[in-house]
Amino acid sequence: MELTGKRIILGITGSIAAYKAVYLLRLLIKEGASVQVVMTPAAREFVGPVTFSALSGKPVLTDFFNNEGGDWNSHVEMGVSADLMIVAPVTATTLGKLANGIADNLLVTTYLSARCPVILAPAMDMDMYAHPSNSKNILTLKSYGNHVLDPSEGDLASGLEGKGRMQEPDQIISFIKALPSGTAAGKKKLQNKRILVTAGPTHEKIDPVRFIGNYSSGKMGYAIAEAFAAEGASVHLVSGPVSVRTSIEGIKVVNVTSAAEMFEACREVIGKMDVAVFNAAVADYAPESFSEKKQKRGTGAWTLRLKPTRDIAGELGQNKKSRQLFVGFALESDEGVDQARRKLKEKNMDLIVLNSLQEQGAGFGTDTNKVTMIDRKGGEEIYELKPKSEVAADLVTRIVKMLGDA
Secondary structure (H helix, E strand, O other): OOOOOOEEEEEEOOOOOHHHHHHHHHHHHHOOOEEEEEEOHHHHHOOOHHHHHHHHOOOOEOOOEOOOOOOEOOHHHHHHHOOEEEEEEEOHHHHHHHHHOOOOOHHHHHHHHOOOOEEEEEOOOHHHHHOHHHHHHHHHHHHOOOEEOOOEEEEOOOOOEEEEEOOOHHHHHHHHHHOOOOOOOOOOOOOOOEEEEEEOEOOEEEEOOEEEOOOOOOHHHHHHHHHHHHOOOEEEEEEOOOOOOOOOOOEEEEEOOOHHHHHHHHHHHHHHOOEEEEOOEOOOEEEOOOOOOOOOOOOOOOOOOEEEOOOHHHHHHOOOOOOOEEEEEEEEOOOHHHHHHHHHHHOOOOEEEEEEOOOOOOOOOOOEEOEEEEEOOOOEEEOOOEEHHHHHHHHHHHHHHHHHHO
């Protein structure tokens, strides 16, 4: 994107990183852009409006009205006429407001009126950035077509060291220049793609009150579904019994209980899908018979006979079409890579995502995961421990590349 002559809104929120916005504004002006600065009330506590006004040559806007003259600062006019909107830094508070339409200040109302591309550069403490509520807000904003720049790692204002530093102004300028000319809000990498995702455990009934299952929470599968939706895909999410929920537009949730029900739900739609991600922790065995009445406690041992359940990924993988891309998950406790490569071949997958029970912070019930992605061409990539929302984003990035290489 060429910046000369572009009308840009630069939003600034209440973060210590507001000082970086001064340098960002200077670079935008140097590139020939016309910049209108909009600050939240909290942002004024960090860097004064006079600084930004002097650099931009325009009054800084904070309030809906000019209290002295009664003039109205039209957020609608600004949002409609802008070529680009940048919010840098953007705090967790403002991310939440933008994601949920809480229009209590001029910056948020301007964003809600914007028809142009929007770039958001978060800045906050590492634990705030990694919190599931913040991750969900970021996914929601991406699903609206916004560009959310990953913060960098380093020293934070809290004295901690980790991920949460706003990207440097020159990095933001480079990102803007790399945007295609005519980039529009809402342009996404997986528009018109149909994706199947399975998530959560399955419960195999023993009697009306007991079942065989596992500790899967569904968090990883739901994060994957939301990451796909954020890139414009139409997502068919087949979910086992979980407590997590999603309200992201573009995701259709089909709730099932058993492995047999999950298999049927997947089989019905698999032929229409471009990509299938088999993330669910499907129970390997189910009781041979189901008791209509609760089995009473006795004094002796209780023998329960089990039978194998349907291998959903394996069975559907054998009928995979050449245009389709299938991804499996493998949770192992030992010989993980070897097991993953075996599953890759036996189940006819294009990619296996391996996580290990030996890694602290990975596996069932956690908000984080540490994975290794192994493809059928022999490629193997190890990722660091990170929030499941970021693991999901990494997976979607990998799948987008694989679709492009196909």
